[in-house]
Amino acid sequence: MNIVCKALLLTCAGTSLAYGAVEGEKWKITSSMQMSGMTMPAMSNEICKQPGDDSVPMKTEKNCTIYDNKRVGNVQSFKMRCTGKDAVEGSAEFTYLGPDHYKGKMLVNTQGETMTMNMEGQKIGSCDGGEINLKAKEMQAQAQAQMAQSEKMMAETCRKFAAEGNNPYMMTTQCKDPADRQTFCNAARTHDNFLDLSEAEKANAGSTAPGARPLSDTEQLCGFSAAAEREHLCKSAEQAGKMKFLVSQCPAQAQALAAAHCAGRRYTAIADQYRDFCSNYANNEAQQAENTPVGKAKGLFGKGKKALGGLLGN
Numbered sequence: 001m002n003i004v005c006k007a008l009l010l011t012c013a014g015t016s017l018a019y020g021a022v023e024g025e026k027w028k029i030t031s032s033m034q035m036s037g038m039t040m041p042a043m044s045n046e047i048c049k050q051p052g053d054d055s056v057p058m059k060t061e062k063n064c065t066i067y068d069n070k071r072v073g074n075v076q077s078f079k080m081r082c083t084g085k086d087a088v089e090g091s092a093e094f095t096y097l098g099p100d101h102y103k104g105k106m107l108v109n110t111q112g113e114t115m116t117m118n119m120e121g122q123k124i125g126s127c128d129g130g131e132i133n134l135k136a137k138e139m140q141a142q143a144q145a146q147m148a149q150s151e152k153m154m155a156e157t158c159r160k161f162a163a164e165g166n167n168p169y170m171m172t173t174q175c176k177d178p179a180d181r182q183t184f185c186n187a188a189r190t191h192d193n194f195l196d197l198s199e200a201e202k203a204n205a206g207s208t209a210p211g212a213r214p215l216s217d218t219e220q221l222c223g224f225s226a227a228a229e230r231e232h233l234c235k236s237a238e239q240a241g242k243m244k245f246l247v248s249q250c251p252a253q254a255q256a257l258a259a260a261h262c263a264g265r266r267y268t269a270i271a272d273q274y275r276d277f278c279s280n281y282a283n284n285e286a287q288q289a290e291n292t293p294v295g296k297a298k299g300l301f302g303k304g305k306k307a308l309g310g311l312l313g314n
Helices: 002-009 134-164 168-173 178-188 191-203 214-222 226-240 243-249 251-261 272-290 300-307
Strands: 024-035 043-049 064-072 075-082 088-098 101-110 113-127
Touching (some): 134 168, 134 178, 168 178, 168 214, 178 214, 191 214, 191 226, 191 243, 214 226, 226 243, 243 251, 243 272, 251 272
Antiparallel strands (some): 064 075, 075 088, 088 101, 101 113
16 A cells, blocks of 8 residues: 555656756646545645656656556556555556646556545646756765765775785776875885785786786886885895795895704704794795706605705704
């Protein structure tokens, strides 16, 4: 029953949804309903329609369909069907008594009962073009609100990715704010993020997929040389305690550090601040050796032992 009442009480005489339309026609719509021997008081509302609009003078709920719409002379008829919990069937006929006046009747069958709705429309003057588009403006406002929410969420996402400094593909394809890009470029110059970018690109070697070369993409986005930035970061890596960066990105420094603090020592004899470095260095050297023809023929343990000059022996 609620669907029927909403559908019928929202009579709109073909209200236009076109945005920015010209001056329209103001109509006064009066309707009354009878059901089960009872008559509801007549209700009136004013709407604005585009001049010459000949659409069905009825607005329905989203689960209602108007069909079999016909216009013969000055008589327009159509049928309506609503599905769901309050399913209904209805038919209507409107007679246009001139360009400024029409009368109509609609019969609706619902839950075994028939409801009759009488409607009359009378043109009462002109109206501002904006009135024609009240629904359109409402829809546009909703769309704009949704867009604003989406933009807000995207802005928050961009700030997050910018601060993380390890996804240049996101920054180039979705995040256009110069401030975010600057934040990203600053973050990409840190030991941890530069390492992530470099290792990701190494892991994707040979791939041509978008985003497969994050360090190269960052170079292009931020306008710096990866080689120069790597050299700069290598100089401060040990002091900053970025041992993984040293092992991965600074072979000369890592080799010297391993010779000074790792080679020939038992693991328990290595200074605390260098234990992880020595372990990572051993694994890294072993992996590199494994990729050589000779290395592939040897066991991983033996190569790691050789790389540290006896670190894992004795």
